[in-house]
Amino acid sequence: TDAAQDESANTCSPVMAAFKVFQQELDVKHDKYERLVKLSRDITIESKRTIFLLHRVTSVPDTTEILKEADTKLDGVRQKIGQIAEELRGEDIYQFHRAYTPGIQEYVEAVSFLHYIRQRSLISLEEINARLVFMRSEKDVAESAGAQVLTFQVTPSDYLLGVADLTGELMRMCISSVGNGDIDTPFQLSQFLRQIHDGFSYIGNTGPYEVSKKLHTLRQSLGKVEDACYTLRVRGSEIPKHMLADVFSSRTALIDPEEGVV
Amino acid sequence: TDAAQDESANTCSPVMAAFKVFQQELDVKHDKYERLVKLSRDITIESKRTIFLLHRVTSVPDTTEILKEADTKLDGVRQKIGQIAEELRGEDIYQFHRAYTPGIQEYVEAVSFLHYIRQRSLISLEEINARLVFMRSEKDVAESAGAQVLTFQVTPSDYLLGVADLTGELMRMCISSVGNGDIDTPFQLSQFLRQIHDGFSYIGNTGPYEVSKKLHTLRQSLGKVEDACYTLRVRGSEIPKHMLADVFSSRTALIDPEEGVV
Amino acid sequence: MSVTEMFGYIQGFLDADQETREDIRKVVQILEQTAREILTVLQSVHQPSGFKEIPNKCAKARELFCTVRTHIADLKTKFPMEQYYRFHEHWRFVLQRSVFLAAFVVYLESEALVTREEVAKILGIEVVRERGFHLDVEDYLAGVLIMASELSRLAVNSVTAGDYNRPLRISNFINELDSGFRLLNLKNDPLRKRYDGLKYDVKKIEEVVYDLSIRGLAKESESGGGK
Amino acid sequence: MSVTEMFGYIQGFLDADQETREDIRKVVQILEQTAREILTVLQSVHQPSGFKEIPNKCAKARELFCTVRTHIADLKTKFPMEQYYRFHEHWRFVLQRSVFLAAFVVYLESEALVTREEVAKILGIEVVRERGFHLDVEDYLAGVLIMASELSRLAVNSVTAGDYNRPLRISNFINELDSGFRLLNLKNDPLRKRYDGLKYDVKKIEEVVYDLSIRGLAKESESGGGK
């Protein structure tokens, strides 16, 4: 038994041999995990940048340029997601899910924001996933012929969490729109946000825990948007007329406030 | 009304005049509070130093020197408490209690620690307060003849909290005693600590909130002291004999373990 | 009885308890689902288009309350009635939500405060503890306070929908509610905290009325509005 | 004295202390009830109809302050006066509320800031600590800050009630108060936190005045306004 204590001898004991295998396995796994975290962080940063960029649409007359630039940025993000898919090839994706979920959620947020700005509707999970199909590069194909296509599937949870965060951006967009004198957008946004809010309250606490946590923020965002629409309505209700000192005498002549908004 | 807006005019408005009085009053109070905090901090530091010093008694043959030094240090602390009493002259002492309670508790801890080392008993609240009677300096007396004596009263709560902390020091002393081969002290300490523990559990949650919080630590300290005594007892139970390999054959000859301890 | 026997016997108790809780949880889950459906129906009143459909939506909600009653009836069978408070926490949340929903429907229908008796009837439960599964005062009040906050939202959205009349009526209603609560001696409990939120609702609605007043939009309601 | 005796001796102190606190708590609870009643009386000034009745309501509140004085007189008997700060926490909250109520009444009556002396008189207590149960500067100031927030609400409701003059007067008053507070050297204490809230009140009132100005509604007050 004394020999087992000896370090040099130790190295050839079955225990040490087994642990060297474990070391290998753990390191491989950790390294992959780290790479995924890094990719996720890059995706997050680039998605956030896209969102920042998209907020500029409220302050410029022509949005084409911005939307094009956002497309390009998101293409880059999708390439990164392709790298994630590459890393996950043959893996149990849930094993590494925690490593890349923040990035994916942020991507969902960015891509659904862009979609909303273009289409004024909620992008579906299918639509998102449809754009996450990747062709393998030549080199890889050479190695193992056959499956040339690689897909990445956003989970419903990540989709939900991304959409929950989207509402925050929509709220910001609404506030900025008001700030920039855009009248239509806030009302459209409040309608849309209310639908999402109702959707989330329909799901309630049956979804993942993180969703319930975000419900409060979502409700606050909705409140802010509703307040903004309210403000627009009451301010819009006033007649564009110089010096309103005499407004009370001509009160009966008030036009239908509904018109003031359009 | 416009005049009230004017800053220069403002200064003579009744509101501003009143607030200047408040400013005065608040500053006086805050300053006193700060001075008391400072005194309390000094008392804490010096009391802690005394406690550190007193822990040396477990490692030296003659403790006279240390005890004398501790007396001197505590005299200094008492002088500081005299300064607190001076500050509190004519005040509602509870108004500033939070400012100086940490220092007083630490003093109780130090003085009761010294008392225990000398007398092996718990110092009483009266004994503590009896030493907190101060003669006013000549100068002060000149100002207002009459009351030459100033007293400081430690509250029962502060006394309790100080004693609760004392148990931690007693535990440390016990561990050090074991470390230094002193056999008697741990047993005496465990007896004493048990009494204090029983006292505190008798008071239970009827005392101030902070006491209840300290009960857990007290119970842990008692456990450590009991464990130490236990260790002494089991180790002391072994015969001082070279090579005990044959101990099992002569097991019946074991002397009364009670004697091993003395 | 040996220690083993005794613990085996005790395990019986624990199993039964756990099973009861499991049963309760299941019914409560379904109940929550139904409550969420009612909420979805009622939330449409915040839509500009939803204002005309209020009677419609209320009717639909009333129908869904039938399902609520069925589920609660089922819930009652899951535990001995005298242990109501043992399992109270399980259904407390959904019960308060249901009170809110009932109170909201009644307000939308009649602009009146639902009484505890009415709520109890809508939910198919008792008011008096001794009679069976009942509605605690605290739970009733909590539900009413949730509604108050929904009404402050409704006041805002009414204006957006062009209904300048409703906010004033809501303001009066909420003020009355506030006076009522001020009669109560609430402890420092969750209910108290919720009540503190009422102040914000009151203020919010007052600001809506202010905005309408300063623009002369509130006047027209004076003639037509009010109860 | 043995350890056991010592603890018995201390226990005596603790028991006496707890009893005193129990007594104080009871009186304070009644005091809170009365304070809530005064609040209910004064709340009506926020109603459009309440504006004409301000003098009336103030008178009624003044009456209820008699009851406050009786309860405080009772409170004083529950503990040795020189230990005011020992039990301060027990009545601090209700005392600040009472200061607020007194300050609000005085403001409504005279649009002036109540002095510490006046509050003390209304509550039947002292200003100077040495004289007995007194009013701390901090508690006085805290009460004044609660009033400031009530005034921002009043400014809003004045407009609803058609009184376009009052908000400007409130704005001046609050600004003066703000300048006063800025003189103070507040530590990081609850008062500081409350004072931080004053900014929002100032801002809110400024927005009301803005709303009136831009519509030319503030003009008319310039001629008629002032005290």
Add this chain to the structure above:
Amino acid sequence: MSVTEMFGYIQGFLDADQETREDIRKVVQILEQTAREILTVLQSVHQPSGFKEIPNKCAKARELFCTVRTHIADLKTKFPMEQYYRFHEHWRFVLQRSVFLAAFVVYLESEALVTREEVAKILGIEVVRERGFHLDVEDYLAGVLIMASELSRLAVNSVTAGDYNRPLRISNFINELDSGFRLLNLKNDPLRKRYDGLKYDVKKIEEVVYDLSIRGLAKESESGGGK
């Protein structure tokens, strides 16, 4: 019924509830005092000198349990029995402590595990819920676990007092208890947490036995010891 009337009516409910709680709190406070006295009596067994006096101390504790029974009888009169679980939290703590004390007395007397029935009898309460104020299984188990931790302390102090026999008996007892608990399917609740502590008690006592064994001090008990 107007809103004001309704809230006045509700206040009645709230007042009654608060009063009940106040009453319960008072009795519970006295009960805690008695429990603490019993604890003080029993704690002396940890003193080296206390070992011979165990029967004495147990007798004295038994007497004090009479007072416990009186207080609990009083407690029962303070609320309707079917609302046991409504107020459970008020007495849960002291009830578990009392179970611990009863279990400790019984152990000291007979080195056996007290049954739930015995505890109930000692405390003057019921085992079966339907019969009245009863002892919940969870509370019984919690009390037993507190005792386990006290026994590990006793094992240590026995050795200090020169009794090398007792730790082995305690070790056997605790092991049996541990096996018992392992039969139970505990949820993730406070009881589970407490049970996790039992492992440390088991280990601690095993180390005491180990220390005795390695020094040959445990042997002598083998002949004389056991139950």
Add this chain to the structure above:
Amino acid sequence: MSVTEMFGYIQGFLDADQETREDIRKVVQILEQTAREILTVLQSVHQPSGFKEIPNKCAKARELFCTVRTHIADLKTKFPMEQYYRFHEHWRFVLQRSVFLAAFVVYLESEALVTREEVAKILGIEVVRERGFHLDVEDYLAGVLIMASELSRLAVNSVTAGDYNRPLRISNFINELDSGFRLLNLKNDPLRKRYDGLKYDVKKIEEVVYDLSIRGLAKESESGGGK
């Protein structure tokens, strides 16, 4: 697809997920029960009398592992295999406990470290992820660490039972294990935390060996010891 449809579609996913989890939870609960039974069987090795019966107890444990295998087989049917890690948290705890039990049995039988392959076989699962329900390295290592702590307890109890040889063998075994773990690059994860606990086990066992050495009791094992 409208927003409402989209949420309905997602809700479908969530419902299915929750159902799967419910199914898994049920099987896991039964699995935990069986694991507890195996533990009870193996616990007896800590008893002085239990040392001779080790082979016996191991055999009995081996039998119970059949039941484990059955339950795990059942578990496998509850979800698609490639989603192992999606639900991992549900069985992670019980799986690590099972690894511990298997490792303990193998150690008791042969004083060797169970390999991952052996554990997998005992539990009826795979080593390689691609093959099906498998055993994660981390879970395997966690189970081994739980055993290490059990072995430190065994070392103590061996001495009590008079077996002075076993602690030295355990000490060697644990030291080898410790060296193995030091090769690993653990992140700041639960496994790392658990590994930090190994230090205490190592130390405890070293102290037992020390106690034997200083009394010359370790000598005899040198001649007779080993396998």
Add this chain to the structure above:
Amino acid sequence: MSVTEMFGYIQGFLDADQETREDIRKVVQILEQTAREILTVLQSVHQPSGFKEIPNKCAKARELFCTVRTHIADLKTKFPMEQYYRFHEHWRFVLQRSVFLAAFVVYLESEALVTREEVAKILGIEVVRERGFHLDVEDYLAGVLIMASELSRLAVNSVTAGDYNRPLRISNFINELDSGFRLLNLKNDPLRKRYDGLKYDVKKIEEVVYDLSIRGLAKESESGGGK
């Protein structure tokens, strides 16, 4: 050096650290006092009467910044410069406030955004870390954001004071600032949170501009401006 000597020496270090912190705290307190004085001077610009006096007030504030510089110069002497980040938290708050004040003065004087270099000069500190006590980018940005919120208040009060021109200029300025911040990639830190508040300032100012536009007041002021 003996162990004792070494430890005595070490104690010196520890004492010095505590003293340094004490010294820093004192200077920071005085600095806060001066900052409050500057604020009081600048606050008057919100008063209707204050608008004409802006140059005056700015001059007075500039004077007070001399005192700020003196205090900061004093602060620098309290610790070795390379330990800036060790004590950063102590002055972070007051530094951000000072940046705000400097930025506000500069805006009032020239309606331009103060650069980091200018602020550094006004406060008598460095921009480049290597040169000495410097201004962190984050602290600079935080101060700028505080000013943005002050400007939204100023826009409101400008209207009250009859200056219909200023809000438009503020609006342009704030929009530019907002675009600037959009370029930044902020982490989820305190600065990001503060930045989120900027949107509300932008919105508020835009509402003022909107109010002026629909009344044709914005145009009018473009040509003439002021009263």
Add this chain to the structure above:
Amino acid sequence: MSVTEMFGYIQGFLDADQETREDIRKVVQILEQTAREILTVLQSVHQPSGFKEIPNKCAKARELFCTVRTHIADLKTKFPMEQYYRFHEHWRFVLQRSVFLAAFVVYLESEALVTREEVAKILGIEVVRERGFHLDVEDYLAGVLIMASELSRLAVNSVTAGDYNRPLRISNFINELDSGFRLLNLKNDPLRKRYDGLKYDVKKIEEVVYDLSIRGLAKESESGGGK
């Protein structure tokens, strides 16, 4: 400089900071790896066979410290030296571990306490802050305390290895260390907590010495020592 330019410029700063932290983290990770390797080398001194090889192992550790110095040299290049405290938390843990390892090597070689100067030299860093990347007093002391605990373990294992002399020498060393720490006035910080652990190390070692004394083994070893 336009606002846009300025903000672009600022973004550069923010990016640089994040990058710096990333760089530091990477080097620290490698440093931790090396520290673990040194630990593995030194761990073998606890093995019975390891005692003769101490010089050998120390030499090997000394070699590995070269790598440590290289990594720290690399670390220094990652950030400007005057920002040491800005990033201190990143390397604090590994630095304390390295101090421990250096102190342990020095003790094993010479049975003396490593000075701060020596540690600094071994790690290739400075003692004086002004000179560059330095060793904080607190970090030095923390490392020394970790070593104390390792020495108590060594004392135990010395006996097992038959070296009865070493524990006495360790005892003297630790006592001196303890006296040193008693001179310090530690705040209630992590260091104080660590220091409290020292007493248990002292106690453990004294128990070993006591065990040796009562067996007359301490004397015997004084003359001959070792096996």
